[in-house]
Amino acid sequence: MAPLPPLLPGEPWLRALLSRCSSHAHLAQAHASLLRRGLDQSSPHLFLSACTALGLPLYALSVFSLSPHPHPLSFPLALKAAASLSDRHVTPQLHCHVILSGLSPDLHVSSALLLAYSSSSLPSALQLFDEIPHPDPVCWNTITAAHARRGYMDRAQSLFDRMPRPNVVSWTTLISGYARSGAPAAALAAFRHMQAQPGLRPDTVSVLAAVSACAKLGDLRSGICLHRYALRGELFRSVPLTNALIDMYAKCGSVTTAMEVFEAMPERSVVTWTTMIAGLARHGLGEEAVAVFERMEREGPAPNSVTRLAVLAGCSHGGLVEAGRRVFEATTAPTVEHYGCMVDVLSRAGLLREARELIEGMPFEGNAAVWGSLLAGARSGGDEELGAFALGKLTEVEPENCGNYSLMSDIYAGQGRWGQVGMMRKMIRDGGLRKTPGGSSVEVDGLVYEFTSRCSSHPELEGIMNTLAHLSAHLKEMVMGDAQFFS
Template sequence: MLWPYQMLSLLALLASPRHLLQAHAYLLPRGGHRHTRLVSALLLASLRLPLRDHAVALVRRVHPSVSLRAAARFRGGSGLGPQLHSLLLREGLAADPHASASLIQAYCSCGSVDSARRVFDETASSGDVVSWNVMIDGYVKSGDLARARGLFDVMPERNVVSWTRVIGAFAQMKQPEEAIKVFRRMQVEGIEPDGVALLSVLSACGDLGVVDLGEWVHRFVLRRRLCQEIRLMNAIIDMYVKCGSVKKAVEVFEGMEQKSIVTWTTMIAGFALHGLGLEAVGLFRRMEKENVSPNGVTFLAILSACSHVGLTDLGRWYFKIMVSHYKIKPQVEHYGCMIDLLGRAGCLMEACGLVQDMPFKPNAAIWGALLAAARTHGDTELGEQALLHLIELEPHNSGNYILLSNIYAEQERWDAVRELRMSMRDRGLRNVPGASSIEVDGMVHEFTSRDGSHPSLHKICEVLYAINTNIKSVGHIAVLPESLHEVEEG
């Protein structure tokens, strides 16, 4: 008998209805109807050829729980969900928890989330946590986090999968504050997180710079003896790096008995992020000595490190050996790093030549690197050329206009500055102020320029005034605001 994986390959290649019927006749007597992936492949082949009646007949022949699990593997609008639904209703199995959960998943997989919700509403009274989790997952995958969170909040019973899915969704969708809020609720309710939840929380901590919670997760991992989980340890390193605790990241790195290429790459990227280019290069060389082969992401990290500290020749060397020695084909991101490196070093002609030689169409990151280089070295012509491309690729990014405006201002071309500002106004663009954040007693506070809305603003200004007074007393120039009025006025 052919093994299941061989049959899967064969079913994907079938080109005629007759061959499909032969394969079906071969599989069913040999227990193929109990193999979810084989049933899924048979259903897909039946729809592709097309033999829709045969697909429906197949559903009738196999156990309902198997045919819904099979349907749940589908992607795209196969149209099989409604047929399965009608068959389950006819057979009186629609209220079966496993069958209804699989049907909900089938509808969600086909993009019919509203249909999935109707099935869920009809069967939710059973209180089966699996159906709730599947429906939440369907909302998450469709990008509707509001409904996912709303359903989660009214669940009669939650298990660790429920908590993990919601926390992970907020972390993946770059809403780290919400991810941490849900995790803290999870702690209050006494639910012990699993490894997947911890990965999501560490990611959120890194995005927000919440090192206190990140350290709690680290201690939890140590208490539960999860140090052999390389993915978790890698996430801890990444969290410490993003929170600015490079020393702790190095301690975790050095304490790991086993390291993956992701471990090495995360630490190299961490050094690069903090401008520690020489440390990044040293670690890369140590990695090579230990016969760990770098991948494309590792080279992105080392090229970035070289760029940040001006190691131009070394960056050129790494870009060369990536292709010649490691046989890694450069992607557009690698070219972006090289163009940024050359631009920072003032090698603008070489950078432009590299753009022309790229086998890819330059993206916004490429032109952005050239615009930044033009800004640094006062090359108006290159700046204007880069901006034209950026306006086409990122028409609503005000930062690009600001960079070119700064080039004009440094050359005292005030008419050009005025025209650029008028162009921004005509396009409805505003200069969005940058934001910074700080964690105090487990709470993250965010500040933006000219923002006087923080509830502790007066206390902050009192501290700033005291610092300013001390600076003056030792003979330095005052650089901090003298009063609350100055802060509010920007």
């Protein structure tokens, strides 16, 4: 065997070698070359960095474990790999290694250790945080984000309030946490508070979280202000933020503006196209959704499974059976969600037999969406037998859903079978089932008010009810007047 060519000592050649590695196979080849030359312990932290950059945490930890005397810079990288695994056994072992190496006081190592514990054991992360004598902003943000990710927003807010000097990352963590945990109003309030802080400018991530909150609230006015802020700060170049703006405009009812934002984008991702298609579908613009989908097939990236779900929803709302068939048949390995959408397309069009045959030919068990679509179609078509069949399946997968029994009751009522209607109502009553209250929101003078059915806690409820009664009486007078005019 020919002798191996020598390699120059030092880090530059290793940096150059690792910079050319773009896959697991490339990295393994480089590692094998180093092992054959006995150079595998030459700056191992650089190799660990390459492993984490390529998303190979197990490989990184295996390389770390082979180092008899790890470089101090190797510990944060190994802990970063452990954090991505969320393995509650690996981090304590690395923690012991840190203590034995005498690196516990190092703030960079402590920050990495805190991140690793935050992904696997929140109590251990809190204990470690309390033991750090002077936590830096990275430590504060890490422990706050760990609580926000889990939805513990009261604790996250408490930690945030204790921070000596919250930075942009701190505020973004809080805003994103509120937006994800179903508190969009609190997310927007935090964003406005951030804007009032001297020396702080919201970045792309914080604006994106605030835009998402506007979408959930239906707060178009605040959404427009955020859009203007993004344009002034040149944040509009961010594709994810622009995707969020399209979603916000569509959910707030301004589909035309959503389309204008979409058309103005110089670069569009799969998410961009999917968001636009879903926005059109949500407003019943099935033909427009299909047109954008067909344009995507010609101009854009290849549609993924979520894109096909969105366009199938548009076909369902628009009664576009043939377009739905074409999309469904072109879907590789359709999931139960795709079958559910196609069943809905067929059921809404009155093709109940074909819908049932599609369900019976599925390679897996139907879920609530599939059987619910069939039951809704049976109600529209007045098919008592098919409705009873669908209800039987639904009682197996979601027996506590009151709406299913109500749909079946409507079918019986349409057939004049009042005894069966009474039986459905008795099943609802005896089972202690309650329909989930409906909800809505309305924006008045920049404030968003939320209302739910049977809720009587609004401070202006009496005035609202009086106004509704007045409007109702006024409408009745108008109707009576019209009837007399045309008689």
